[in-house]
Amino acid sequence: MPKIRSSTSQNLTQVNPGAAAVDIGSTMHMAAVNPEQTDMPIRAFGTFTHDLHDLAAWFRSCGVTSVAMESTGVYWIPAFEILEQHGFEVILVNARYAKNVPGRKTDVSDAAWLRQLHSYGLLRGSFRPNAMVATLRAYLRQRERLVEYAAAHIQHMQKALMEMNLQLHHVVSDITGVTGMKIIRAIVSGERDPYVLASLRDVRCHSSDETIRASLIGNDRDEHVFALSQSLDLYDFYQLKMLECDRRLEAAIAAMTSDPEAPLAPLPKIRTRTKQTNAPSFDVRAALYGLTRIDLTQIHGLGSSLALKLIGECGTDLRAWPTAKHFTSWLCLAPGNKISGGKVLSSRTRRSSSRAAALLRLAATTLGRSDTALGAFYRRLAGRIGKQKAVTATARKIAVLFYNALRFGMVYQDPGAAAYDERHRGRVIANLQRRVRSLGFQLEPTHVGESVS
Incomplete structure (x- = not known):
């Protein structure tokens, strides 16, 4: 029986024929374009500035509209910025999502494979904030x-x-x-x-x-x-x-700040007056309030310096993430979802080198002994599943509050540890009542003074 040959091009439709890709290197960049546009679809370019301008000119002559490249160290930054200056749509791709197939690992094959994936619309660009x-x-x-x-x-x-x-x-x-x-x-x-x-x-x-x-x-x-x-x-x-x-x-x-002279509501009362070590010399809290129109430091765990660093990593416009779940997933603070055959294989959070996630974890560790709802949440989980997972879960809660505050203008008001404990107690009682009713029993409260021997 003759072997049946199959090709990816027969099964997939190109949605981006003007796609190109660049395999980034320290001394040489390997660029690939659509083979239908030129006789030599893969070319090598140096890393000097005039080489990068030549790369942009070659892309323009080949009808390229969009370029994909992997985030390799800091070598991608000059190429990314110069190609953007020439008007190309440039996306930065996580290498985890663009791994080459086994048996082909050269700069030429990497560039061709990356371009092919990009032409089929199979690559997602990493988040990159605006220039400011x-x-x-x-x-x-x-x-x-x-x-x-x-x-x-x-x-x-x-x-x-x-x-x-x-x-x-x-x-x-x-x-x-x-x-x-x-x-x-x-x-x-x-x-x-x-x-x-x-x-x-x-x-x-x-x-x-x-x-x-x-x-x-x-x-x-x-x-x-x-x-x-x-x-x-x-x-x-x-x-x-x-x-x-x-x-x-x-x-x-x-x-x-879009309109620095626009009227602002009075800045809310500061929660703590302790000066942070190595804090900037200017009033960061007031500057951020003028920028975001909301006091992020009202969220427990977020000091003015930490809030400024989060703004620097994520920006003020969080519409890149449609919901808070997308935001926490991007931060690798949401549980994983590896399921096969209907069975959950793993729900561990993905490892990440995100600075924003590290900042949120740092904020979570400061809440361990605080008399706040977030502190009570951390202590409850730490006693049940361990401190490491409790830090991740608390960091996720802070990330959701940060997202809702910036995206929708939510003003956070801490209910306190006692209110959180009481609400948690109510949920536990409701779950117990539902379980005993399913078994045909009824749960009755014990009067004060009575005890069970």
Whole structure:
């Protein structure tokens, strides 16, 4: 019996004949277009800027309208932006959804396979915010790097103090606080008298003058003081660069505000006045309120800095996700759905490197001991299924509140832990009554004072 040959082109209809694809590389990009448009449908281009403009010109000559590319490191960013400048519709594809078939793994076959999938409409573009949100996100991520660099030099200062046997970091909670920085700057300036150094103590410091004075008697060697001085200079340098980032952030938020002079309702009362560590130097809460017309910090777990980072990752227009379920699925916070033969094989959430999901999980961990409805929800799940899954479930709830607040203007009001516990108790009782009725019994409440032996 002769073998029956089948081809994908006979079974599928091209919905995007002007599709093209680019296999991204660090030194070379492999581009593929429709074979019907040219004799050489796959060509290699360099990564220099003029090469990318040549790539766009070749796409234009081949009648390309839409381009797909995989998100490979940061190498895709120049190609993506230049092709967009030339008017092409460019989609960024998750490599998980565009894997090549086994046995063909070359740059040429990858580009051809990606173009073929794109021509059949089988690829979904990853979410990419608009240019203004992308600018805000770039500043935020640069600021995060600066915070990490500054934190490394805080550790260097602690090491230098330990080498001098100055136990300052054991008697003050933070050496970068008012007391710690005054003392460190005095040591770098040449002061060695523990009485003079202890007199720099701030009145809010919990440790006494005697304790601080005893901790500042050490072994003063020039090389250790030199290391402390350089670490302090580098720490101050990064603090200055963070201030420059803050100015850019403030300007970016102001540029995103559609009508900055439009009348606004008074900003709601702040929930907590504790200043967050490494928070931007401007009033982030007021700036976000002017941008979104809603106070996101009323959602428990979302501080002003964390809300700003979420805006930087997701933007203010969440219409890319039709419902909150789509949004939580994109964040990989929704349960999985692997079913075969009517049997659920797995409901684990997908692993993700999403920064937004990590921020929401961080927000969820702060609610463990809070007297809030979200805190009660977290504690109930943590006792039943473990803390890790409870964090994911609570992060999903916060994501839904964030979505509804930005998309529909929902104003969140926390009912409190007691109200949540009472409502949960009511649901448990209703479920028990329904079960016993199905078995032909009736559930009666026990009067106060009665007990069952």
